[in-house]
Amino acid sequence: xxFRLGNLIVELNGDEHRIEEYWLDLxxxxxxxxxxxxxxxxxxxxxxxxxxxxxxxxxxxxDNIITEGRSHILDAYRVSDDRTALHFLDGAMxxxxxxxxxxxxxxxxxxxxxxxxxxxxxxxxxxxxSLAPSLRQRGNFLVHAAGVTWDNKAVLLVGxxxxxxxxxxxxxxxxxxxxxxxxxxxxxxxxxxxWAWPVPDTVTIRPKTWQLLPHLTHAxxxxxxxxxxxxxxxxxxxxxxxxxxVTTLCFPHITPHMVPALEPQAPAHSLARLxxxxxxxxxxxxxxxxxxxxxxxxxxxxxxxxxxxTDITALSALLxxxxxxxxxxx
Numbered sequence: 001x002x003f004r005l006g007n008l009i010v011e012l013n014g015d016e017h018r019i020e021e022y023w024l025d026l027x028x029x030x031x032x033x034x035x036x037x038x039x040x041x042x043x044x045x046x047x048x049x050x051x052x053x054x055x056x057x058x059x060x061x062x063d064n065i066i067t068e069g070r071s072h073i074l075d076a077y078r079v080s081d082d083r084t085a086l087h088f089l090d091g092a093m094x095x096x097x098x099x100x101x102x103x104x105x106x107x108x109x110x111x112x113x114x115x116x117x118x119x120x121x122x123x124x125x126x127x128x129x130s131l132a133p134s135l136r137q138r139g140n141f142l143v144h145a146a147g148v149t150w151d152n153k154a155v156l157l158v159g160x161x162x163x164x165x166x167x168x169x170x171x172x173x174x175x176x177x178x179x180x181x182x183x184x185x186x187x188x189x190x191x192x193x194x195w196a197w198p199v200p201d202t203v204t205i206r207p208k209t210w211q212l213l214p215h216l217t218h219a220x221x222x223x224x225x226x227x228x229x230x231x232x233x234x235x236x237x238x239x240x241x242x243x244x245x246v247t248t249l250c251f252p253h254i255t256p257h258m259v260p261a262l263e264p265q266a267p268a269h270s271l272a273r274l275x276x277x278x279x280x281x282x283x284x285x286x287x288x289x290x291x292x293x294x295x296x297x298x299x300x301x302x303x304x305x306x307x308x309x310t311d312i313t314a315l316s317a318l319l320x321x322x323x324x325x326x327x328x329x330x
Contacts (some may be wrong), residue, residue, distance in 0.1 A: 003030040006140045006186045006197045008040040010131065016047040019113070022123055027200045028233040029240070041134045043109040043127070051093045051112055055079050059087075061282035073122075074129070076282035084282065086130060091116035094130045098285055099137070107134040121229050124202050128184055129280070136286040140197075141187040141293050144277040147180030147196050147241075148172045153323050154196040154244040156185060157252055157306070158277055164252040164308045166203060168315055170235075175316035178241035182232050187246070187293055194297040198240045204229040246297050248322050249274075250306040258311050260318055262304040270303040271295055 001012045001023060009032070014020045024031060054077065061076035077085040079095070086094045094111030109130050117123045132142050146157040146165040157165045169182055179198070186197040233240075251265060251273055274294045279287060302322055308315075 002032050002034055002037060002039070003027045003200075004032055005030070005131070005135070005199065006188055008135065008138060008140060009037050011039045011042045013042070013044040014047070015045070018118070019045055019047055022118065023127075026124060026202070026231050026233075028231065029238045030200050039106055040138065041109070041131060042106050043111075043130060045094075045110075046112050048112045048114060051087075051091065051114065054087060055085050084133075086111075086282075088117070088122065088126055088129075090122040090126075092122075092126045094126065096130055096133055098133055098283065107137075109134065121202065121204075128199070128201075132280055133283045133286060135186070136283070136290060139188060141290050142199070142278065143185050143187055143274065143294070144183065145185045146182050147185040147198075148177040149180060149196075149241040149244045150177050150320060150323060152242070152244050153247040154180060154241075155248040155250060155319055155323070156196060156246055156301075157250050158273060159252050160277070164254045164306075167312065168250075168252055168306070168308065170203075171312040171315050172319065173236065175313075177316065178239065179232060179236050180241045180244075187297065188243075189293065189296070190243075190245075193245050193300050194293060195243050196246050197243045201232055202229050203232045203235055246301050247324050248304070248319070249298070249301045250304050250319070250322075252306040252308050255307045255309060257307065257309045260309040260311065260315055261307045262318060262322055263307065265303045265305045267298050267303060271298045274298065 001020060003010055003012065012023050014023065057077055057079065059075040059077050063072045063074045073089050075087045077087065079085050082097060082099050084096050084098055086096055091114035092111060094109060096109055097107045099107065111130065117126060128142060135142065146169040148155055148169060157168055159165055166182055173179055180196050181199040181201045182203045183201045184199050186199050187194050188197060249270060271294060275291060278294060279290055304322060
């Protein structure tokens, strides 16, 4: 199975039908035929009952994300000069190549997953994190953000889970904006500036979002009292936004006020937040390149702290007012 991610072609291989079914449901129209395409990156996963033993070396990186009572969800082990093992505590072990160049070789990511990654809805994250080093080596950088476009201008919403990205994103879609992605955006330099490209991902809709967007009936498949996750492609019926230059960065946070507002934010603060949400510190070979593209995006975009209010119908007009009228250098 092949799919297009940015300007690259990724080959997905799974030894179980369930893996391929999940991939196809996630990537949807990003899938392409195998004819007349050159593969840039290959990933092969096996479904197993138990993961292989951990590498016989200490972990050189453990993330600091606290979720569901766990202190972290990822450990990285350097198993050779050019390969890292990523152990996802949810149930995956992935061997990731870290070459700076491969000459004529195609980077091949291999690994093992358990059925737990499907029930914990971590399969998408595992795939993107595993692909990230090979993407970065080819000038494609992932950022943890929601992204929408209006009039060929991209607005990115950057922040941790629970900051209001999904609610804002869905409200803007209801108002006629187009979706790049709900959780992970791909960045690429193009025509002298940083552009945002769509990425197939998953949308998790929480109970508060149902309350604020009662007309989102086409996305509701579970009882409105609980959270619901599904591929973004189902919500937008595969109508993805085209790549667009990043003109605006918003850092949302939820407030008790009714009316949303934008507050200009300093470039240094914005860059620090971007780095916090985007950098894979275990991949030291690409840190400088990743920081450089984030700095360039901060330089070109308008930067705001987005104070979210309960009147989300006002968000579209508010964010349209922050867009440049002319793309002078993009």
